[in-house]
Amino acid sequence: MLSATGSWAAYAEAEFGISRAQAYRLIEVSRAAGIVGDAVIAADPVSCMRDTDTAAALDFGLSQRVLLAVSGCAEQVADLIARRLAPLLAVSALAIGELMLEVAPAYLSDHQAADRLALLCDEIGETLDHGLAVRRYALTGD
Template identity: 50%
Template sequence: MLSHALVQPADAEDDGVMGEHDQDQDDVAEPARPPLSAAQAREMTAGLREAMDDVRRSVAVLAARVRDAHAARVWEPLGRPSWEAYCDAEFGISRAQAYRLLDVARALAAIHGAVAAGTETSRTRDTDPATAAALDYGLSQRALIAVSGRTGDVTELITRRLVTLAHSGLQALDEPTVGAVVRQAVRDIRSAPPPPPADPPADPAITATRRLVDDLAANSHAIGELMLEVAPAYLSDTDAADVLALLCEQIGEPLEHGLAARRYALSGDRRALHGTVL
């Protein structure tokens, strides 16, 4: 079940550009059915929304349990040498999936902490701890993985914006408002380039080289997001290559570079670009 938990419906963080294949799904022939009334359509839509919310909440609960299991070093009493070996033996998931689960768990934990620190009146502080831990603010796993390496930036931004709202008194800090603040902060950090080093080198050549590397990485991340729209995260590199070959040819990007950019967008780790773009 854990391997399937890494596949989640797109949320507000991932809406927008869709592949042509997705757009064509409305035209796929299906068995004839009696037309729905407006009331039936609304009822069906409500059921879909509820199911999507259940999936997101289940992922958030899973993330909390993953975090607790890793903190308790659950693999040791079971005789496993490491977290990845434990996940492979118990759930049949890959090393990459095992660590993506941790990325999601850590990012959510950091966001929960920022929400708790940023306001004294949010409904998230008044609910049962188990319920609060299950809140995922409508974020996709891809969004959480993308900011897992920049949780300090995300939490600082969330805390600052919630404190500003709380002091302004212009808007009640209920759950929808807090969720909107969190989603916007994650969106802003995902689209912003990484901050420069705290102590930049005195050599201008080194500074210029680092700037060039940062620009290449930012461009590669944008390309990787495009690749993920066409070849979603649940596809292996081999399957993604089959899907992306034509796209890469059309945009003049070597397939290996496209796959590397896709891995970078998934992990946020620049080492995914070594030997290709960087």
Template identity: 30%
Template sequence: MGERDRHRELVGPAPQGEARRLTRELRAAIEEVRSAVLVLAARVRAAHQARVWAALGYSGWAAYAGAEFGVSRSTAYRLLDLAAAAEAIEDVVARQVGPELSHAWDTGLVLPVRAVVDLKGRIAELADLIAERLADAQAEAGGAPLEPGRVGEVVAGAVAELRERPDVPVAELAVAGGPDGYDAEAWRRHVTAGRPLVAEQQQNDRALGEIALRLAPAHLSDRSALPVLAVYADFVGEDPELFLACRRYLITGDWRAVEDDYRGRQARDLLARHGEEQ
């Protein structure tokens, strides 16, 4: 009798002994999957670093993976992303809590396909966040060693936290820097908090542009559209120039029609008036 047939015969509730046996088998299967993903990640990275496709006569990694394993181009590159993420997590966990716990996280829960896609290009940021959260967990434990389950929770939580954050690349912050008096982490928090607000502003400008286009269709010039928009703006208590700018945004698809032409001009006018008052 095969493994599948043996389990198909069991109709619950099972006796306690049988339930414990099935639980042990399930635990072992989960561990095998976890180990298999980590082995896969390590072997993908080793094969890519060795440029195996060149030795076998393929034009590149995607062509090699498609011919040898029957996977699509996107899957071939997603394997590389998985390998990079898994390696980074293993390394940071090993450094922070010890190599014996480097595998103490559930790859199936922590790195599903969607997570791998979301984390692409953010591996360094992920490693920093995991290290920070593990340090917090160690402090909460009063210096006592972390249990494997706790390590897994921390890693999963860090991955979920990063996936919810807007993407603020480390390189971007390093180049832009922050004002004097702000450390890097504080500046990152402020930028992260501000990004969703800017995205919301862009959505609002788009909604205003849609209203403006219904009132003054795209075939009208700005000169012809402005009187109609001025009447509407007076009713809703807004500057007609804003509606005109949002209308240009919808027509061109370029948000700079609002941010640079309208708000930028307002800011420059404000600074000019402030300079005159000095």
């Protein structure tokens, strides 16, 4: 812990073995990665199959140098990522909707489909409401 008489530089050196400047760079990298990660999570909170480790999913494979380079425009990078993810998420929703249609064909009402989809949704970690929504999306494209 940083004492009242200690400095940030002393703390960074003692605790982490890094310089004051490197500590500030790591804070900035963390902030940029957090903004980009939040944008990805906002676009698609978690895999519909719940089969991905969130921390691993958010490892963009970017170096500190790259994260520092984008840290000044992290919001713009996050917006770009969100725009590029949108079409991919639509394809994902359609694929899951088609899976829901295999289990609960189009001729079934939402109420009848809900009975059939409850177990599937539970198994893949999806809410029943979302399962029904992507089923409707697969049917109508809306």
